[in-house]
Amino acid sequence: MKEFIKKVLQIRLVLLCYMSDFKRSVRYSLSAIKNTKLHLQARIILNLHSLEKGLSFKNRKEGWGGEKAYNLAVLVDKYNKTYGVDEISINAINVLNEYLKDSSSSKNDRFVDFIKKELSTNDTIKDGIGGVKKVSKPSFSISYDQVRDFFASRRSVRDFSNSEITVEEVNNALEIASTTPTACNRQAQRVYSFSDKSKIKSILENQLGDQGWCLKANKMFVITSSVSFYNGTFERHQALVDGGLYAMNFVMGLHAQRIATCFKMYVRKPSIDREFRKLCNIPKDEDPVVLVLAGHYPLEEIQVPYSYRFKEK
Numbered sequence: 085m086k087e088f089i090k091k092v093l094q095i096r097l098v099l100l101c102y103m104s105d106f107k108r109s110v111r112y113s114l115s116a117i118k119n120t121k122l123h124l125q126a127r128i129i130l131n132l133h134s135l136e137k138g139l140s141f142k143n144r145k146e147g148w149g150g151e152k153a154y155n156l157a158v159l160v161d162k163y164n165k166t167y168g169v170d171e172i173s174i175n176a177i178n179v180l181n182e183y184l185k186d187s188s189s190s191k192n193d194r195f196v197d198f199i200k201k202e203l204s205t206n207d208t209i210k211d212g213i214g215g216v217k218k219v220s221k222p223s224f225s226i227s228y229d230q231v232r233d234f235f236a237s238r239r240s241v242r243d244f245s246n247s248e249i250t251v252e253e254v255n256n257a258l259e260i261a262s263t264t265p266t267a268c269n270r271q272a273q274r275v276y277s278f279s280d281k282s283k284i285k286s287i288l289e290n291q292l293g294d295q296g297w298c299l300k301a302n303k304m305f306v307i308t309s310s311v312s313f314y315n316g317t318f319e320r321h322q323a324l325v326d327g328g329l330y331a332m333n334f335v336m337g338l339h340a341q342r343i344a345t346c347f348k349m350y351v352r353k354p355s356i357d358r359e360f361r362k363l364c365n366i367p368k369d370e371d372p373v374v375l376v377l378a379g380h381y382p383l384e385e386i387q388v389p390y391s392y393r394f395k396e397k
């Protein structure tokens with residue numbers, strides 16, 4: 085009987101978690117009723133990415149993409165008037181410029197005139213911001229064995245020295261993380277860095293505690309993903325997928341600088357989420373993906389779990 089009650093309570097909690105996810109999706113995802121700056125940014129990125137893909141195809145249909153380019157120009161116009169010109173709208177303007185230069189693009193006057201008008205109001209056409217670029221088989225000089233050894237040399241480390249991780253080291257890791265592909269190039273991931281021990285302690289208390297190692301870390305990073313960049317239907321888990329890929333590359337960026345790391349799973353529960361967001365000052369549209377505890381290696385050799393990799397899948 086006790087077991088049965090436990091199960092029922094568990095299922096009730098599952099339902100509460102799903103209801104909370106549903107509420108967040110309705111409020112903050114790209115399917116939300118209210119439109120925010122982030123939603124507009126997401127729509128601009130989705131449109132510009134679609135045009136860039138079109139431009140990259142070898143065979144383009146005569147008059148392709150007119151409606152899409154027009155829609156993008158309308159969105160950029162609205163965005164710039166409401167929020168001002170920024171990197172995203174500059175990116176879009178440059179893609180529109182490349183689109184108009186394409187010999188197969190739509191020559192529909194209504195579309196072209198509006199896009200040209202939009203381009204003329206912005207002095208933001210620059211090389212290397214949007215359109216297409218050429219790539220070929222990479223000619224990097226590191227061997228397969230070196231790459232494998234680099235990946236294999238990362239292990240989750242739960243012991244750290246007192247030495248500080250510098251701003252430069254964090255920025256380097258962010259640079260590596262920024263190479264992460266995201267669905268339609270949305271780049272909705274953010275990294276929050278914490279060094280203050282008492283702050284880290286209170287965040288850990290929200291996340292089932294220190295587990296006997298987390299407080300040894302020099303820094304705690306919280307990787308988040310904004311759900312406002314993803315629709316609430318078929319893309320409803322994509323924020324976390326993109327966030328996971330990003331987090332891995334961020335960790336590899338730290339590892340490349342010989343900095344020890346260990347992920348800490350984010351414990352996801354409505355009441356915990358609310359407190360966590362407050363503690364970390366994370367906007368409501370962002371979902372925490374994972375925590376990363378990091379620090380330089382201790383001088384002496386340390387032991388880590390073997391964490392054997394299964395060969396049969």
Ligand SMILES: Cc1cc2nc3c(=O)[nH]c(=O)nc-3n(C[C@H](O)[C@H](O)[C@H](O)COP(=O)(O)O)c2cc1C
Pocket residue numbers: 238239240241295346347348349350374388389391
């Ligand atoms: C998303 C994620 C969450 C994790 N959460 C924890 C955690 O809460 N506590 C912990 O000690 N290790 C955690 N780990 C570390 C794993 O235990 C570790 O990656 C795994 O055993 C493989 O070992 P390796 O990282 O040394 O290759 C996590 C790893 C990942 C990828």
